[in-house]
Amino acid sequence: SSVLHFLQDSTLYLKVDPYKYSLAMAEYPPEITADEGARLTEVTKDWALAHGLTVRPPPAVIASEADPQGILATAVPVTLFPSPFPKVCFEQGVAVQRAYNELYATISQDEEFLAQIVQEIGDSDDFITEMWKVHLRVKEEGYVQHKSLGLFRSDYMVHQDATGSEPQIKQVEFNTIASSFGGLSSQTSELHKYLSSAEYPLLSKSISRDALNLPPNNSAAGLASGIREAFISYGASSTGHGKCVIFLVQDGERNIFDQRHLEYSLQSSTDPVIPVFRLPFSETQRQTRLAEGTGRQLLYTPPHLQAHTFEVAVIYMRSGYGPGDYPDSRAWEARYHLERSAAIKCPSILTQVAGTKKVQQVLATPETPSNPSILGRYLSSSSSSSLSALASTFTNIYPLDTSEAGLKARKIATDLELCKGYVLKPQREGGGNNIYRTAIPPFLKGVPEAHWPSYILMELITPPPVSNTILRNGKLEHGGVICELGIYGTCIWDQQTKTISHNEQVGYLLRTKGDQSEEGGVAAGFGCMDSCALV
Ligand code: ADP
Ligand code: MG
Numbered sequence: 001s002s003v004l005h006f007l008q009d010s011t012l013y014l015k016v017d018p019y020k021y022s023l024a025m026a027e028y029p030p031e032i033t034a035d036e037g038a039r040l041t042e043v044t045k046d047w048a049l050a051h052g053l054t055v056r057p058p059p060a061v062i063a064s065e066a067d068p069q070g071i072l073a074t075a076v077p078v079t080l081f082p083s084p085f086p087k088v089c090f091e092q093g094v095a096v097q098r099a100y101n102e103l104y105a106t107i108s109q110d111e112e113f114l115a116q117i118v119q120e121i122g123d124s125d126d127f128i129t130e131m132w133k134v135h136l137r138v139k140e141e142g143y144v145q146h147k148s149l150g151l152f153r154s155d156y157m158v159h160q161d162a163t164g165s166e167p168q169i170k171q172v173e174f175n176t177i178a179s180s181f182g183g184l185s186s187q188t189s190e191l192h193k194y195l196s197s198a199e200y201p202l203l204s205k206s207i208s209r210d211a212l213n214l215p216p217n218n219s220a221a222g223l224a225s226g227i228r229e230a231f232i233s234y235g236a237s238s239t240g241h242g243k244c245v246i247f248l249v250q251d252g253e254r255n256i257f258d259q260r261h262l263e264y265s266l267q268s269s270t271d272p273v274i275p276v277f278r279l280p281f282s283e284t285q286r287q288t289r290l291a292e293g294t295g296r297q298l299l300y301t302p303p304h305l306q307a308h309t310f311e312v313a314v315i316y317m318r319s320g321y322g323p324g325d326y327p328d329s330r331a332w333e334a335r336y337h338l339e340r341s342a343a344i345k346c347p348s349i350l351t352q353v354a355g356t357k358k359v360q361q362v363l364a365t366p367e368t369p370s371n372p373s374i375l376g377r378y379l380s381s382s383s384s385s386s387l388s389a390l391a392s393t394f395t396n397i398y399p400l401d402t403s404e405a406g407l408k409a410r411k412i413a414t415d416l417e418l419c420k421g422y423v424l425k426p427q428r429e430g431g432g433n434n435i436y437r438t439a440i441p442p443f444l445k446g447v448p449e450a451h452w453p454s455y456i457l458m459e460l461i462t463p464p465p466v467s468n469t470i471l472r473n474g475k476l477e478h479g480g481v482i483c484e485l486g487i488y489g490t491c492i493w494d495q496q497t498k499t500i501s502h503n504e505q506v507g508y509l510l511r512t513k514g515d516q517s518e519e520g521g522v523a524a525g526f527g528c529m530d531s532c533a534l535v
């Protein structure tokens with residue numbers, strides 16, 4: 001394939017044109033002197049701490065008992081400059097987001113298709129199997145809530161082929177659960193705007209804000225307004241208790257301030273007033289119960305307000321996306337308890353399964369006579385141009401089953417040479433789960449062949465090189481970086497009436513990692529926050 005060729009031929013790689021910078025951008029991001037670096041470090045770290053561009057301290061600090069009262073925060077790693085990002089690519093991602101929202105809202109309503117996906121993944125994946133069991137149990141007694149909220153993030157990297165053609169974005173993955181960093185991302189855009197403020201030059205050769213095309217970024221407020229819409233859409237409380245929103249969280253979450261920004265934005269709503277509570281997933285059964293009767297309203301009594309009970313309108317899950325959140329059957333009972341309740345879930349089980357990499361692979365699998373394109377089926381009302389706009393963001397993804405495409409993929413995945421242009425992915429979220437390049441064949445040797453269909457094999461996207469300076473733990477790292485763009489979307493739909501009542505694109509995320517690192521998760525410790533300077 002072309003990507004493979006591209007990776008193997010390093011001379012070709014060097015000939016690839018970097019982004020076409022305008023003349024004014026020729027020296028961007030700029031080289032900085034040691035003194036400028038020291039000043040930028042001081043200014044950036046203080047701005048980050050003062051504006052909640054922060055996470056809780058790392059486990060080592062916690063373990064050293066330096067923070068017994070949990071009062072410390074630490075600045076998130078950030079780039080000093082917004083990374084140059086092709087304007088056409090940014091606009092491409094923004095333009096397709098509402099179609100993506102619609103696509104995943106529609107897939108979430110197609111239980112039959114998702115059942116088939118779960119079957120194809122097979123019982124080698126206990127996590128997906130258990131999740132599906134929860135759905136089947138609720139289906140059996142009947143869902144009492146037909147509305148769902150999606151806070152989505154579609155992730156991309158820039159792809160430019162060896163001919164130096166117009167760059168295009170290719171989708172890395174589509175997230176339907178706990179799509180994070182929206183809270184920190186709008187802050188990062190503000191930081192970069194501040195650092196390029198013409199009034200307070202930080203560099204001897206100052207880059208003014210006017211010279212940079214910095215797109216506005218309403219990710220925090222936008223995601224919060226999706227939750228607000230769902231809160232309203234839930235309707236009036238029918239138990240006599242006031243309504244509330246629950247953020248379902250993990251114990252010991254380090255990325256808490258990202259969540260807090262959404263919370264504060266929600267709480268700034270005055271009509272309606274929206275009470276928000278953080279509930280650790282592990283406390284679900286202790287602190288919530290279902291109302292008597294057939295309505296199954298979810299009731300929540302905060303531990304600090306024993307005389308106060310709320311009816312939960314929306315559950316926003318920032319937990320529950322991986323096996324680590326389900327250590328025992330009690331945790332699965334908790335998920336079942338929430339799923340069968342009348343609260344609007346973000347996400348429901350169906351929506352979470354819709355976000356698996358297996359679904360992404362099936363969508364990206366090209367049309368053949370025996371396998372008609374399911375994309376067309378889902379976006380039946382959309383124009384063919386929006387269909388092709390979506391499809392143009394797909395890169396090659398293969399199943400690892402015994403179909404024709406699967407057998408071809410097995411050949412690649414077990415060959416130490418061919419595997420170099422690929423990444424192997426299990427059905428997992430949250431970073432750190434993938435297997436890259438030459439690690440794939442030895443990894444598969446340790447997996448029984450019967451379990452291979454629970455993985456997908458994806459071509460690596462190789463963006464043109466960009467350089468930047470990252471401030472991490474108070475130290476500057478300068479070098480080649482790889483950027484990953486995420487576009488956020490919010491969507492509310494009704495499974496029963498098959499209607500979408502809300503569909504918005506809300507801001508973006510740019511995450512950047514050193515070009516020597518395969519994974520880019522900020523929380524996982526590899527990446528950093530960034531924003532776009534459109535070129
Ligand atoms: P997760 O759901 O765990 O975030 P991802 O599919 O996003 O899984 O993979 C994690 C990271 O691996 C991405 O953020 C990206 O840095 C890298 N990655 C994944 N797929 C590709 C790909 N096709 N090409 C290049 N890098 C990739
Ligand atoms: Mg993901």
Ligand code: MG
Pocket residue numbers: 155173431
């Ligand atoms: Mg990801």
